[in-house]
Amino acid sequence: MLPDADRPETLPGDTQHEREADAFAAEFLTPSDSILPELPGRVDLRRLAELQQVWGVSVDSLLYRCREIWLLSDQSAGRAWRRLAELRHQPGFATESVNRYPGEQPVMLRQAFELAAKEQTGLTVPDLAHELGWSVSRNEELLGLVHRRPVLRLVL
Template sequence: MFNPARLKLARDRRQLTKKALADLAGVSQLTLTRLETGRTPEPERSTVASLAKALGFPPEFFFLDDYEPLTSSVVSFRSLQAMTSRQEAAALASGSLALQLLEWITARFNLPAPDLLNLRGEEPVAAAMALRTYWGIGMKPIGPLLKLLEVKGVRLFSLAERHKNVDAFSCWRDGTPMMFLNGFKSAERGRFDAAHELGHLVLHAHCGASGRDAEREADRFAAAFLMPQDDLISQISPQPSLEILIRAKSRWGVSLAALVRNCYEAKLISEWHYRDMYRTLSIAGYRTKEPAPLIREQSVLWKKIFESLWRDRITKDQVAKELAFPADVIQDLIGGLCDSLPSEEDVPQPKRPVLRIV
């Protein structure tokens, strides 16, 4: 039976209004509205085919069972004020599709169990130190952060929207922490985003957190988690130059701006020095282009999963077919975290026999 919720999910994912989709598919807005509201339970096959082509989804996608959608009430969006309603709907649609992909993967692989603390109500810096202690990190700098998160059971996905308005977001679903990361920013800022979302997961567990207070708490958690003040003070002398901080920032894997801010919070630089440094950062363009940039981190878990699937000659395209997804959806959800995923083009083709005259 035709599933109207699936039609809206695909439309949201493609960021299309009803009018835009109706025009692309060559149907009336009234027809589309009746389909999305379930008032036309058995549409013509030609209508479904036209909608599927316009949306770039397989026709069978629209006949799958109901799914549990991801909603804004359980998601911690970082840039909610800057996002348009269409961008928010597309991000949530990505999350809903990710849940279906994760269900497929979980049925075939034993993934690391979640191992986070519920630190709801704790002071952010104390919460960061508590989680470091629980994970046995102490005051040491954190190496590959994405690898650490995956080992601790956080399910990572990438976002297709490489746009400054659509930032990272996170949520809990059925006891599993999920994080969606946007590769639009530098590697350093991407690490901070991941630590920020970790803050939401442990400080605002099991409920979507929004508003300035929640964002400030997650920022403070991220700064303390990546750059413990004791380690910072032991490594940076008072009143450091910008050149010293550029060389030092790789220790914590953070942006120069974040390091300058933390040095100020740790009273290693004066307020005047702090303001002067920020002016210099802006003039030099270091607020948008990171000096001595890091290499962007990648997912270890997804790489292992698709390497295992590839040994059975299963590609992302075949996974997409089993889920009745477009192949680009799988690429969008994982491709930002891995350099390359095996596709149908990588499958070795059998050699055609050569006829010889003897």
């Protein structure tokens, strides 16, 4: 057995650890100073669905956040979760997905690429893809390059 000084204060899976981890994740993903002005003051699932797309977190997470920062009472949040569960079982209800959330776009990678392209004449996206070991399409996505279709022109 470990001496008291070497024994952890709590064991993995402890409810206190879980609460602390949840609180950290909530503040990390939806900082209260930033999200508070956007959250509805009452249960509004439509607004939370809009915010889901902006913040890239689930409606459940946003409901939890509303309760956590005292915009909703425990009872109101509970009713909202029950309503959300009912809606999920109805035909035609879209399942939640953050796949449409674009995530953050790395600005510095594009700036570095543009600088390198100026300094190293002829540097192309395929060259960068080869150097990084990524696909060309992944590089274009991370660089924020729009896939442009060729413009057809009638030449007489």
